[in-house]
Amino acid sequence: MDAPLIGKSVKRKEDYRFLTGGGRFTDDVTAPGQAHAFFLRSPHAHARIRSMDLERARSAPGVVAVFSGDDLAQAKVGGLPCGWLITGVDGKPMKEPPYPPLAQGKVRYVGDRVAVVIADTLNQAKDAAELIEVDYEVLPAVVKAAGARAPGAPVVHDMAPDNTCYVWALGDKGAVEAAFKSAHHVTTLEFINNRLIPNAIEPRAAVASYSAGDDAYTLYVTSQNPHVERLLMTAFVLGLPEHKVRVIAPDVGGGFGSKIYLYGEEVVLTWASRRINRPVKWTAERIESFQSDAHGRDHVTKAELALDKSGKFLAMRVTTTANMGAYLSTFASCIPTILYATLLAGQYTTPAIYCEVTAVFTHTAPVDAYRGAGRPEATYVVERLVETAARELGIDRAEIRRRNFIKAFPYQTPVALCYDTGDYDATLTDALKLADVAGFDARRKEAEKRGKLRGLGLSTYIEACGIAPSNVAGALGARAGLYEAGEVRVHPTGTVTVFTGSHAHGQGHETTFAQVVADRLGLPIENVDIVHGDTGRILFGMGTYGSRSIAVGGTAIVKALDKIVAKGKKIAAHLLEAAETDIEYDRGTFKVAGTDKKKSVAEVAFAAYVPHNYPLDKLEPGLNESAFYDPANFTFPAGSHICEVEIDPATGHTRIVNFTAVDDFGKVINPMIVEGQVHGGLAQGIGQALLEGCVYDPQSGQLLTATYMDYAMPRADDLPSFKVGTRETPCTHNPLGVKGCGEAGAIGAPAAVINAVVDALAPLGVRDVEMPATPERVWRAIQSAKSKK
Amino acid sequence: MDISISMTVNGKAVAATLDPRTLLVQLLREHLRLTGTHVGCDTGQCGACTVHVNGRAVKSCNVLAAQVQGAKVVTIEGIAADGELHPMQAAFRDHHGLQCGFCTPGIVMNAIDLVKQHPNPSEETVRAGLEGNFCRCTGYHNIVKAVLAGAAAMRR
Structure with missing residues (x-):
């Protein structure tokens, strides 16, 4: 038996196909006879559709069909559902306005789908779309969260005349107010968590086919969770029998949250494929991605931290307005609530926390989960407050954190979560060492000599992954289960195919999951293949989001493996003529205890499929087991991120000179892949802090950052190489001891970067810089501070 | 209307009759089914469509197929030799x-x-x-x- 595969940086099984052009992405799929769809989108943020003339487009060359929202309404196609019901402080359910796949009566954001043109070629569809005449009555628009509830603000939906989806709160308000009254010091900050556009490099795409012979549909789609896509689409929108729809999410080129949701395009394509009795394909152009992929973040927040003399946190009070955009996307409502306010304890023993969240509608693209989803926003609140408080009280930034760290586990926070395990002091100590914080003062002085302002910032974050258990989530408003499914099929010759409800779109599950399985079954990793992303092959699945795949999906596979081993023991006992209780199993070998009599997994599998010498009276043939796993709790990864920046005061340009992340993800299966996940998350977190920001024109509601020339994506020369480390405090409630690593970088980084920028500028009197801290903003902060002096 | 063009793609001679507005990336992906070359944007920024034309890296979404008449084009499918990765x-x-x-x-x-x-x-x-x-x-x-x-x- 070889050394264990778990914990090894095994090279990825999926890389060969991606490196040789053999990946199979949705846009690579060509269905025989396929037509092409083009979506006509609203050029206005808010307008009434007085009339629409589709006839010229319908008779244009090559056009197969043109459909509008009215056609869908006539066909009784439903609206896109929201998967999480939030109940407000008034005890009433959130406002859920209709979200038609194609606009009906009104358009509510630039990019809102107005009509679909289907033609033999894409160029014909585009040409015909130009012949559609829409008579718009342009109406005033509101795009910013801050002004959405102001008296007289343009109304997005008549059912919510104050543009309010819900006002929701968590925590003990009375206890917080009492603590603030007795506080020695209160630190207050107001900030905007900037709106981001996810920008997976693969644009969204779909290919839908209908087979009249068996009345069945096949949809290829860029999805992170094909089963959820199918469930929502069949049960809520199209009213189709679920078993007649196969959803395949093949290779998917990045998701970051934006491909979790059910979008109008794939619904329209699926419906239309039957109407035209022909396959139909759509691939977003990048401008459509900017306009219509669900955006992320977009909070306006006031946050206060009450402290005693020694720097102990007494209470925290947070008021947030969250922008939902024009419609409620699939999980929009739970992001600024369940995944945000519950994280405000951070790594600290703050005894009282109160958070009130007002979710508003605006004339902008829907906002939903984007890498981190609520947790980066929470971390930003907590870690900006903590660092600012440390400066105001003259306490070292690491020391103030240590004084408040949670040290005993399990720990029940005042905001609903119960952390199972962690060692925050250890990750901080490691990070301080790896970042050489001891040498920072000397580096700062040296930078000063070169006329540069150098700053250092910390961020010690907590994350909650794998929302669970389902019944608790259900009580909080979830309208879906939050388990995962897995199936392990041991073939007669002892090779294995694993079917998982998790979906990989860059995470490397084909390798990581295979490591777990090969390790447990004592097989070479080449003999284990992982299948994901196909409702026709996989029993069920909730998909990949919230860093849940290894903790929930991986555990479902382990549960199935346990069943394989249990059955294998029975078979081995028969083959070895021993009592089942005497069979010991260790990584691929069934052995009679205390003897050298043994059988391999392959031998047992062969006996199971060729059951000549087999207890057929007691046991079914075959070796194929499945499991559903519903976790007992969230997992709680945590870590310490340290950013060091250098700012050119003449230009305001910020350069990251060092970035260090030490994270505790519990047990690590593949360190190489985990480090890669951290790197990618950091890039997105740094992008949010320094570069990226979605801008809508406040008057016209036009999306001003709708191309890569206007939206600043991090490029290779914007980023440093990172220093990363891990600590392993195993999760206590799953068998692998794993926690999840996908979002950590994006969660911890923004606060670390801005803390570093503010640290660099603090000697000038700067207290805050808004994200993204562009050269212009930094330069203005410097000038404004200078003029005050 | 259509135009005829010819070139070498991954060492093989290719001839096609195309709508003149066909981009090189469309020729590769849709006509030759070389789907390893990807399209990630429409403004020449993302670089997912990069191929070699006469040995130099070129963004194939920014080039008309007609512009590479007679050229040597190499895509990601053409750089591994006999299954051995470049x-x-x-x-x-x-x-x-x-x-x-x-x-x-x-x-x-x-x-x-x-x-x-x-x-x-x-x-x-x-x-x-x-x-x-x-x-x-x-x-x-x-x-x-x-x-x-x-x-x-x-x-x-």
Whole structure:
């Protein structure tokens, strides 16, 4: 038996196909006879559709069909559902306005789908779309969260005349107010968590086919969770029998949250494929991605931290307005609530926390989960407050954190979560060492000599992954289960195919999951293949989001493996003529205890499929087991991120000179892949802090950052190489001891970067810089501070 | 209306009759079914469509097929020899320089050209040279490592 595969940086099984052009992405799929769809989108943020003339487009060359929202309404196609019901402080359910796949009566954001043109070629569809005449009555628009509830603000939906989806709160308000009254010091900050556009490099795409012979549909789609896509689409929108729809999410080129949701395009394509009795394909152009992929973040927040003399946190009070955009996307409502306010304890023993969240509608693209989803926003609140408080009280930034760290586990926070395990002091100590914080003062002085302002910032974050258990989530408003499914099929010759409800779109599950399985079954990793992303092959699945795949999906596979081993023991006992209780199993070998009599997994599998010498009276043939796993709790990864920046005061340009992340993800299966996940998350977190920001024109509601020339994506020369480390405090409630690593970088980084920028500028009197801290903003902060002096 | 063009793609002679507005990337993906070359944007920024035209890295979404009449075009499908990965491809695998794999073909093709121009590049040169390619997954950390390692392997 070889050394264990778990914990090894095994090279990825999926890389060969991606490196040789053999990946199979949705846009690579060509269905025989396929037509092409083009979506006509609203050029206005808010307008009434007085009339629409589709006839010229319908008779244009090559056009197969043109459909509008009215056609869908006539066909009784439903609206896109929201998967999480939030109940407000008034005890009433959130406002859920209709979200038609194609606009009906009104358009509510630039990019809102107005009509679909289907033609033999894409160029014909585009040409015909130009012949559609829409008579718009342009109406005033509101795009910013801050002004959405102001008296007289343009109304997005008549059912919510104050543009309010819900006002929701968590925590003990009375206890917080009492603590603030007795506080020695209160630190207050107001900030905007900037709106981001996810920008997976693969644009969204779909290919839908209908087979009249068996009345069945096949949809290829860029999805992170094909089963959820199918469930929502069949049960809520199209009213189709679920078993007649196969959803395949093949290779998917990045998701970051934006491909979790059910979008109008794939619904329209699926419906239309039957109407035209022909396959139909759509691939977003990048401008459509900017306009219509669900955006992320977009909070306006006031946050206060009450402290005693020694720097102990007494209470925290947070008021947030969250922008939902024009419609409620699939999980929009739970992001600024369940995944945000519950994280405000951070790594600290703050005894009282109160958070009130007002979710508003605006004339902008829907906002939903984007890498981190609520947790980066929470971390930003907590870690900006903590660092600012440390400066105001003259306490070292690491020391103030240590004084408040949670040290005993399990720990029940005042905001609903119960952390199972962690060692925050250890990750901080490691990070301080790896970042050489001891040498920072000397580096700062040296930078000063070169006329540069150098700053250092910390961020010690907590994350909650794998929302669970389902019944608790259900009580909080979830309208879906939050388990995962897995199936392990041991073939007669002892090779294995694993079917998982998790979906990989860059995470490397084909390798990581295979490591777990090969390790447990004592097989070479080449003999284990992982299948994901196909409702026709996989029993069920909730998909990949919230860093849940290894903790929930991986555990479902382990549960199935346990069943394989249990059955294998029975078979081995028969083959070895021993009592089942005497069979010991260790990584691929069934052995009679205390003897050298043994059988391999392959031998047992062969006996199971060729059951000549087999207890057929007691046991079914075959070796194929499945499991559903519903976790007992969230997992709680945590870590310490340290950013060091250098700012050119003449230009305001910020350069990251060092970035260090030490994270505790519990047990690590593949360190190489985990480090890669951290790197990618950091890039997105740094992008949010320094570069990226979605801008809508406040008057016209036009999306001003709708191309890569206007939206600043991090490029290779914007980023440093990172220093990363891990600590392993195993999760206590799953068998692998794993926690999840996908979002950590994006969660911890923004606060670390801005803390570093503010640290660099603090000697000038700067207290805050808004994200993204562009050269212009930094330069203005410097000038404004200078003029005050 | 249609025009006739011919060229070599991955060493094979190719002739096609096309709508004149057909882009090189459309010719590769839709007519020749070489789907390893990807389209990630429509403004020439993301670099996912990068291929080699007469040995130089070119964004194939910014070139009409008609413009490469008679040229030698090489795509990601054409750089491994007999199943043996090109040293740059191997370096990306060895250094985990890819995650979702969508930007990867374009980055590998650009990296090979970059190393031809700068056989012994510094990290700074690599980062500047990758300026025309977006990766949203890796944070570029391992891509930079892979290109440096790929450059060393290509020197051997």
